[in-house]
Amino acid sequence: MIYLKLFWSFFQVGLFSIGGGYAAMPLIQNQVVDINHWLTMNEFADVITISQMTPGPIAINSSTFVGIRVAGIPGAIIATIGCVIPSCIIVLFLAFIYYKYRNLSVVKGVLNGLRPAVTAMIASAGFSLVILAFWNGSSISTKLADLDVTAVILFAISLVILRKWKANPIYVMIGAGIIGLAVYSFIV
């Protein structure tokens, strides 16, 4: 039952992506690429790229994209609902606790404890994206001879620009896309 599977997968993404922003990324990768094979790693990287360029949370973007590809518009709706339901329940529960006791210190403590883990998991997902970009995702080979030098240089320049000048990620990615188009159509 594909709808049930979509719902359950994105329900887990919604339930366990704690910390906002990129925290959902490793969970989506886990559900969509590793467990259910709905997207290849390459397609997953494209979804993350698209998410960066369009408004809206990564989790909602992914549930729509994956849902449509797996089971059309109804699939997208069900995946998105699955993704949002845990938020509804927990947010309203926490709001209730908060208005009753005016205190969230235990929740905040647990969140603080999660921060290093969330950082590490985003790092892990980030490194798989780096490997994918450097070796072009086509094979699992990570031999030095197959290294995509253009991608390595693009990555290095982008990272320097981001760290040194705090540039807007959207412009960095557009720049990388344009250079990519120019270089790859020239050398391939």
Next chain:
Amino acid sequence: MEKNIKFYLKLFSSTFSLSAFTFGGGFVIIPLMRKKFVEQYHWIEEKEMLDLTAIAQSSPGAIAVNAAILIGYRLAGIFGAVITIIGTVLPPFITLSIISLAYTAFQESLIVNYVLRGMQAGVAAVIIDVVISMAIELFKEKKIIPVAVMTGVFIAAFFFNVSVILLILISGIIGAAEVFLNQHKREGGK
């Protein structure tokens, strides 16, 4: 505040437009929500908005969606929350539906492939940049446990493919234990 159709339309259109034009995720949309609902409409008070933000950031899921749920519920109960959720989710839903269909059509195109290949290197840099900033914050605290947890979780996730959900549960338990130990220590010291 009168809750007529006009009010619900305003609630829907304001969350819809906020979601449609906000790039950069939850940490960007919250200040914009504050501007709209606190400064412009005076529907929520400044102090309460800060509390709602804290709850939105403490809950799992997308921060923008969490904040929308809280604002909708606060203003008009469950029905209000349903309206703000739909308002927030609809713009990315529509955008990504269109892109998803176009993606399938363009997947064979060499030009699109080259652009996306270049962008993959860029997006990898964006994520690593975020990770570096987060890790620096952790190292600044100069505590052993967070750095140990970070290293351990990274090795488990990246090299041994341990389930991310399991890792979150274990780290959550470590976090909770720390809170209780610290509280115990403080009370014992009195």
